[in-house]
Amino acid sequence: MAKIELKIAGMTCGGCAKSITSALQNCAGVEQVKVDHVSGIAQIVFDSAQTNAQELKTVVEDAGFDVLN
Numbered sequence: 001m002a003k004i005e006l007k008i009a010g011m012t013c014g015g016c017a018k019s020i021t022s023a024l025q026n027c028a029g030v031e032q033v034k035v036d037h038v039s040g041i042a043q044i045v046f047d048s049a050q051t052n053a054q055e056l057k058t059v060v061e062d063a064g065f066d067v068l069n
């Protein structure tokens, strides 16, 4: 299992964190998601055989947010 921490820009409330969380949870291979809108940090545990960091960043960007790392 791999772990990544994404720095996300554009989250203003818990609703933003929630929509990012569900977008990531719908992604195959994602095991665990924790998103904090105050720090802008998303912690994701995923199966590297099924997905990768680039794909997860794209999911966040498709949800309408910017990934800074």
Ligand SMILES: [Cu+2]
Pocket (backbone or CB within 6 Å): 011, 012, 013, 014, 015, 016, 017
């Ligand atoms: Cu919001």
